[in-house]
Amino acid sequence: MILNIAVILGFQLAGEVIARALALPVPGPVIGMALLLGAFLLRPALAERVLPTARGVLQHLSLLFVPAGVGVISHAEALGQSGPALLLALVASTVLALAAGALTFVALARLTGNDGEDSA
Amino acid sequence: MTELPEIWSYLREGPLLWLTATLVAYLIGDAAYRLSRDNPLVNPVLVAMLLLAALLWVTSTPYGTYFEGAQFVHFMLGPATVALAGPLYSNLHHMRRTLIPMAGALLVGSGTAILSALWIADAMGVGGATLASLAPKSTTAPVAIGIAEQLGGLPTLTATLVILTGIIGAVVVTPLMNALRITDWRARGFAVGTAAHGIGTARAFQVNQTAGAFAGIGMGFNALLTALIAPYVLALFQ
Numbered sequence: 197m198i199l200n201i202a203v204i205l206g207f208q209l210a211g212e213v214i215a216r217a218l219a220l221p222v223p224g225p226v227i228g229m230a231l232l233l234g235a236f237l238l239r240p241a242l243a244e245r246v247l248p249t250a251r252g253v254l255q256h257l258s259l260l261f262v263p264a265g266v267g268v269i270s271h272a273e274a275l276g277q278s279g280p281a282l283l284l285a286l287v288a289s290t291v292l293a294l295a296a297g298a299l300t301f302v303a304l305a306r307l308t309g310n311d312g313e314d315s316a
Numbered sequence: 317m318t319e320l321p322e323i324w325s326y327l328r329e330g331p332l333l334w335l336t337a338t339l340v341a342y343l344i345g346d347a348a349y350r351l352s353r354d355n356p357l358v359n360p361v362l363v364a365m366l367l368l369a370a371l372l373w374v375t376s377t378p379y380g381t382y383f384e385g386a387q388f389v390h391f392m393l394g395p396a397t398v399a400l401a402g403p404l405y406s407n408l409h410h411m412r413r414t415l416i417p418m419a420g421a422l423l424v425g426s427g428t429a430i431l432s433a434l435w436i437a438d439a440m441g442v443g444g445a446t447l448a449s450l451a452p453k454s455t456t457a458p459v460a461i462g463i464a465e466q467l468g469g470l471p472t473l474t475a476t477l478v479i480l481t482g483i484i485g486a487v488v489v490t491p492l493m494n495a496l497r498i499t500d501w502r503a504r505g506f507a508v509g510t511a512a513h514g515i516g517t518a519r520a521f522q523v524n525q526t527a528g529a530f531a532g533i534g535m536g537f538n539a540l541l542t543a544l545i546a547p548y549v550l551a552l553f554q
Contacts, residue, residue, distance in 0.1 A: 201395075208398045223458045225397035226536060232401035243405050250402030253395060254528065257518035259342045260393045261482065262364045263386035264457065268479045269369035270379040271472060281440035285450060286477065289433035290484045290511050291492060293454065297425025297507035297534075298498050304417035305500065 200249035203242070207232040328377055334385025341367040356490045361515060362483055393514070400536075403521075403529035410502060410526065411533065418506060422534065425510040426541045429454040430549045438553045447553060449473040451546045453481045456513040459539040463546055478513065485512020486519035501527040509534025 211228025214220070220227070236243035275282055305311050327333040345363030352358040372382055383390070404411075411418070433450055442450070449469035452460040457478045464474035489508045498504055501524045508516035509531030517535050521528030 204395045204398050207401075208394050211398070222540070223397070223456070225394040226539065228394075228398040229401045229404075229536070232398055233404050236401060236405040237408075243402075247402045247406065250399035253392070253399040254403065254521055256342075257396055257514070257521055258359075258361045259339070259364075260389055260396055261361050261479070261515050261518065262338055262342055262368065263383060263390040264475070265361055265365035265479055265483070266368045266372070266382060266386070267379055268476045269365055270372060271476060275473070275476065276446075278437070278440075278442045278446050281437055281442050282446070282450065282477065283480070284440065285433045285436040285442075286453065286481050287484055287488075288436055289429050290454075290481055291488055292432045293425050293429035293511035294485060294489055294492055294507045295496060296428040297421045297510050298493060298496065298503045300424040301414075301417045301421035301503035301506055302498055302500055304420045305414060305503065308416050310413050310417070311500070 197249065200246045203246055204232070204249070204253070207235070328375065328381065331385035331388070334377075334382045335388055336385075337368060337371060338364070338386045338389050341371075356487050356519075359483060359487050359519070361486070361518070397514075400517075400529075400532040403525060404532060407526060407529035410530075414502060417503070418530075418533065418537075421503070421506050422510055422537050422541060425507055425534070426454065426538050427545070427549075429511050430542065430546055434549060434553050443553075445470050446473065448550060450477055451550045452542050453477040454511050454513060455539045455542045456535055459543065463543050467547060467550055479515070482512045482515025485516040489516065489519060490523065502530045505530035506534040509536075510538045513538070 207228040208225050209228075210231055211226065212224030214227050215222060215224040232246075236246075302311070341364040342360060344367060345360035348363050349355070349358045349360050368382070371377075372379065430451055433453060434447060437447055437450055445468055448467040449464050451467060451469070452463035452474065455463065455478070457475055460474050460478045461471045464471060485508055489504065489512070493504045493507075505520040505524070505527030508520050508527075512519075513535045517528060517531035520531035
């Protein structure tokens, strides 16, 4: 357990160092994720070990957004006079992007003969 | 014996109270979600946010004091991002076969998110720095703030728009996908990760592990793509 947490934190640390050292526009944890995925591919035994911990962390991913979300409500005035226009833009664009993205995925999966009947 | 107001003034300055309150508010949100028989409108993040914001308001506690305690939860976002390597690894065999659908859905989903948001806001008279703050709203918060700064946007406003987008996506994705009769978990997950970043991904994990893994990929690639295309899309409106 502690070892698994140390592995995850260690890869995040490596990601942060690389992101800063090379001035990459990608956040450090994202680089850490890519490195950890590479390590899993090289050493499947490591994946066996760390996977249950990773699943545990991700099971309550929603909780981790609560502190930032409270900040949004406390700073709702940041929306200013454009509030209604911005909210409309957010709702409409999110619905459109979800529909367009999912429909494109399904259409291309069907075209490439990979419509997921075996993986659903 | 210590007077109650003294205990209160001690507790409200330390991290213990607000860390506990964050976890309890989330548990209440989660219980409410299950009591509603998994109604997506009763999103646990949304419920917890509203409860805590109300609590801060009633006790006139500044957000900064609250965050002293809540930062321990907030910190876990980094390790959770690294942990996404787990579901990615488990779903790798799905992914090799869906490179083309993912690439297409990424381009269309990401482009639609930026273009439609800017077009609607522009049509309603929003301009300047506010419009620039809106452009990266579908990407994960740290990336979105970086992009907004490059475009001349306002970081605080961008953070607000990013979180709101995530909550909107998490709330609408299930009814929308059901209405469109899309049953493929890969498509549902990838679309919500692209359109609604981490909060959408958290929602996908709540529903299905494969959807969660694909949402994680959508979120990651959209962060890269938005950084590349947002300046050009924004230029269309300036």
